[in-house]
Amino acid sequence: MKQKRKQTQWLLIFIGIVFITIMLVLPLATVLVYALRQGWNAFYGAINDDYTKMALSLTLKTTIVVVMINTLFGIFASWAVTKYRFRIKHILTTLIDIPFSISPIIAGLVFILVFGRIGWAYPFLEKFDISIVFATPGVHIVTIFVTFPFVFRELVPIMTAQGSDEESAAALMGAGWIRIFRKITFPHIKWGLLYGMILCTARALGEFGAVSVVSGHLRGKTVTLPLHVEILFNEFKITSAFAVSSILVIIAVIILIMRNIVEYRVKKEER
């Protein structure tokens, strides 16, 4: 009996390791191998390329804008949902989940249909000389759309567990909402908030589908790192494509480590 349990245990562990090796470790290792195949100089050349730098800067800019906006939105929305009672609460919670269930490419198309040349908002935008589609604002907007549930999803369970009694008690003593947030709500949600922000960052950095639709692939203007990788790949610049990919991989690994540290802190806090 005990023998059998041991066998099952080893079998499961073995399957897990094989699966992860084939599906995750091998591909990631390949990225680094291909990136360095023609030596460090070629790698450095690909990374030092102007278009790569512009793509990297757009990606970082987009990520910062998106994470900031989604953090604010996530805090407001989760606060509204957990601390107040109102009729359309369930509808709101469900709506916020839409980006999780919709393909990013559809998200991109939706924004083209709204803000693009054929969109209903186009005449208005043209009047004020604002371009959204095929411009950086479009890239920002679709990335916001794709990533906005992350912070919200992380905060809702934490805030629900806390309840609103502490806030009520503070309000009853005359504390304003800034003080209440700073002294009572924030200390409670800070690790969860950071965790949500990290997930949001990871997703924003790598977003491809939605951005691909609205960016128009204007090199040096609306091309983010993932799009840049695609362009290089299509031009058969395999080494460059993998070199640029490796930047994303490295950032991803850093985020993963940060995520684990934060996860550890969250668990410790809960205890």
Place this chain on the structure above:
Amino acid sequence: MYVELRNINKKFGNFQAADNISFSIEKGSLIGLLGPSGSGKTTILRLIAGLEDPDSGDIFIDGKRVNDLEPSHRGIGFVFQNYALFRYMTVFDNIAFGLEVQKKDKAYIKKRVSELISLIGLGGLENRRPHQLSGGQKQRVAFARALAPNPALLLLDEPFAAIDAKVRKELRSWLRETINKVGITSIFVTHDQDEAVEVADKIIITNHGRIEQMGTPVDIYKNPTTPFAAKFIGESSTIENYYNLHGFSRDEGYDKAIIRPEFVSISKLGKEIYPHASEQGIVKEVFFRGNMLEVKISIADNEIIAYRSLEDEELVPGEKISVLIYRLYLYNEDSVRLIENEILTSRPEFSI
């Protein structure tokens, strides 16, 4: 009158949580709002605090109508049921919070908080976090936090509900003493009649969003004015055909009666003092209640409960015994009447 409610109504959806409630409270008194869950007692407390708005009616505190006043401007200290202590702040910061909001100067805050900490007897625990405190200690901190800004009225929502039975008794008398020492008008909500009787100067009994009776614990106990109050306070059993009992005759206006264990005296057959006024009953069950015995007796198709001292002769289930009933509360839909055993009262001259 210090706190006054006039014709207050409050509905949650279809649920009438407060139904035309009016009462007033004197300054310095300690009031217990007592009722079963869903009877509207907590709603009344939250209405006074301003955490809920009444649909109609007026609330006065210290002669001022406070309906349109923000909760924080009503001069109220509120102790939440689960204390709602700020978990990321120390005991000191918790108590100081209200004073900091009022922008009092540091020296005053320090003085006031240490005053309160010694009042609640938690000296030395200033830097503890709430999760490092026991239930009773948390309750004391919540109490001190509510008192810190010198409120004129203290409201406590089920102050002992989250504390285990043993500490609860101790805290009850502590709370009563401390409130008397501070001299603050206080209202607390409870569903536990022992708690209300022991702590409150006056009790307000609520049921279905209405006030059943208001009075001192003794008054409510001795002269319940509604059937609900009669049944809710004290241990009670209901009797259907009370007119079949010796010494009680039928009153056409009432068809049921309430009997309390204190109204009953039991003795072994042949040892009764008033045989004419007594009744024969059968012992159903005997429960040990720590300091006395609780005896369930079947009498004239009813089950009633009587207490018996541990010193008395032992009773066994199935045994026939003599039961003397001193008095009963007769009741109908809306009134209560106390009747005494006629045989006992009509011939006191034979009693010696």
